[in-house]
Amino acid sequence: MKFKNKNIYVSGTANIGKNVKIGDNTVIYDNVVIGDNSIIADNCVIGEPLHNYYSDVNTYENPKTIIGKNAVIRSFTIIYASCEIGDNFTTGHRATIREYTKIGNHCSVGTNTDIQGYTTFGNYCRLHSQVFVAQRSEFGNFVFVYPGVIITDDPHPPSNISKGVIAKDYAQIGAGSVILSGVILGENCLIGAHSFVNKDVMPYSLVAGNPAKFIKDVREIRSKDTSKSHYPWMYNFERNMPWAGIGYEAWLESQKSDEQK
């Protein structure tokens, strides 16, 4: 039904894997590598030339862009040249991923989300819809960012400082929150929805409010449904997680034994 091969442009220097589907009106620029079995839907731009292209169109060379295997890039997404993205990557519609963004495996970037570049994501990170990530942040693994979150990079706007946010493994950033430049979000922390976080958050802490204050240890949060402890969430959530079917503990053990090999 889709994929009618209309108005597609693929550069001669692009390297397209096996069984890749490319949607109508999609453009794939120079030096883009796309892994096997990926779907690049309609109206996408992959390998968008960097700003200096406009200064000298004739001598410009597009830096290498890598998208791994099994990607599903939804329509109208723009990924700049120089990005490096792992396997099993997914986007919503109209995601924007700017230059020198590095994304691990099994990550997703939601509809209308805008990553400004120079940022690193580990594995299994999820950015939902309408998220904004300024430059130079570092995200660990299994960090989930809910809709409308804003990650800033300038502590004294406007200044010459560009310093992102550091979010450690398993951190969860609630919808509509703003995280100030330079803040460190500790492992397994939970940022309540609509919070303004202007200082570091300790591991396993729930913080909330404007400005965000420590509320309690996340391990003390009870589920409204089951009234049982819900956090650390890995024990109670496994959809699309590597521990699906076996449980988090068993997966952790398997990781340790993998490391010993």
Place this chain on the structure above:
Amino acid sequence: MKFKNKNIYVSGTANIGKNVKIGDNTVIYDNVVIGDNSIIADNCVIGEPLHNYYSDVNTYENPKTIIGKNAVIRSFTIIYASCEIGDNFTTGHRATIREYTKIGNHCSVGTNTDIQGYTTFGNYCRLHSQVFVAQRSEFGNFVFVYPGVIITDDPHPPSNISKGVIAKDYAQIGAGSVILSGVILGENCLIGAHSFVNKDVMPYSLVAGNPAKFIKDVREIRSKDTSKSHYPWMYNFERNMPWAGIGYEAWLESQKSDEQK
């Protein structure tokens, strides 16, 4: 000036009403029904195939999608297959309406707004720009949602619970507010701009702040302009409302007599 009939794709199983205009580069997929006198502007996608299309392209069948009469769908809007939308529907640019969304008559969805699906809207609802609606909410009639509002569906992110928000008739949700999963917004309530609403709001209540607290009965709010009572707003606002020209009371009466027939 517009509608030059370039690069349009309309599926053979789509059912397009009389006097429908379709913009350039717009795609209308299988089993879409569009009512008479509708305008689908350029670069839209109507009947976007659901996710399982990608799992089995050959056997996939697109569910039926219905858009009523007199729609004005602005450019770059994406409406998923399985949506059912009433008459006189309007969108801004780049609206995204995902699967199993049901929308009544005379509704509008603003620029860059993202409805994640499985949500129901009554008649005369308005979602302004950059609104995000997670799954499984229920909106009554005449509910207006102002720019940047985020409606969530997971009380303990990430969890397996997806429970939306219930917004009763005439509720007004101020710009930049975040409404927590499961909250009930009472009839005729008013959510102040930039609020974080984490518990139910009584009918006719103004709540505001982070977290939102009860401020006053909306009937006690005086207009800054006229210093007269402004709420319930239906007595002071009639643009595009069914009581335009006759007043809210007369319209209510006419509805009651309609029901008796």
Place this chain on the structure above:
Amino acid sequence: MKFKNKNIYVSGTANIGKNVKIGDNTVIYDNVVIGDNSIIADNCVIGEPLHNYYSDVNTYENPKTIIGKNAVIRSFTIIYASCEIGDNFTTGHRATIREYTKIGNHCSVGTNTDIQGYTTFGNYCRLHSQVFVAQRSEFGNFVFVYPGVIITDDPHPPSNISKGVIAKDYAQIGAGSVILSGVILGENCLIGAHSFVNKDVMPYSLVAGNPAKFIKDVREIRSKDTSKSHYPWMYNFERNMPWAGIGYEAWLESQKSDEQK
């Protein structure tokens, strides 16, 4: 690499300057003027017909739209007919600029930002990503608006009042803030990130919180990096500013002597 001249539509009544590049799938409607050396990237719409076009397609005449020299309009941007924009204008991707917006020289509008129209911007204004500006605001010169800010225009939603915000020269509006209809933001003020501003802000004031309260004079803010005074910011920031290389004081002097001529 880009600019392959595919599917471009330029109206016969458009007036395109010298050395203008137009991207694929871009549409330039009637009575648009574009200055020399501008780049209009792919999939843009310039001179989008106003709403009354749909009421009478045959007699509609598109109002004049002006974009100055050296513009860089990034892909998927929509600029309505009747806008007047100065020289050296830049947009991110998918900016939306609606009718009767007037923008001075050296301004930029970020990715996914939505300006609803009837608003005026001075020179050197910057709107970052995902900003929303309701109708009828007035921005001075050197006003910077950070990501996710919402500027409203209705004090009692829904009402018949549309009254924007007035932002004076050098005002800085922090990420994720909401500014209420009718508020005046004084010269050189600073709105902290994620604030809700519901009353006027005095010149040189830092306000923050929900609702925003006076924190201190901006001249008392010390840089976290240098522990020196950072505001007024013009003494410590010159990237793309007219005082780059000479300093703010020298530039101010040069302006005064220019005025005397």
